[in-house]
Amino acid sequence: MRRLVKSFGYALSGITYTVKTQMNFRIHLAIILLVGIAGWYFRLSAAEWVWIVLTIGLVLVAELLNTAIELLVDLVSPGFDVQAGRVKDIAAGAVLVAAGISVVTGLIIFVPKFI
């Protein structure tokens, strides 16, 4: 049980580090707050909330992995290296894809509420 609490603490410190150091992650959190308020205002259905939560989760997970990959690349390849750059670009691409999916999902859910 103590080991479980300890690893939970390590995971939380990874998330805290990302919040503190990654501006993009903080922007995502601000957007999540706005989406939460909009969802509450428009009284989203349970199914709509599920899609919102899943796509938000997708973006946050992608951002956490991207941060971990950036740190790892800087650790193993501190100097300029074309492959290192490519690895970072691909990780950033994963975040972009996740963000794109969440924007499209948000549009599908929220646009009909305005028309």
Ligand SMILES: Nc1ncnc2c1ncn2[C@@H]1O[C@H](COP(=O)(O)OP(=O)(O)OP(=O)(O)O)[C@@H](O)[C@H]1O
């Ligand atoms: N060691 C490297 N060698 C070659 N190109 C690199 C290297 N490090 C970064 N790059 C290039 O610069 C881009 C930005 O890298 P950086 O580490 O600054 O990430 P970032 O997107 O600015 O991260 P952050 O989310 O911290 O703002 C990478 O996507 C890559 O194209």
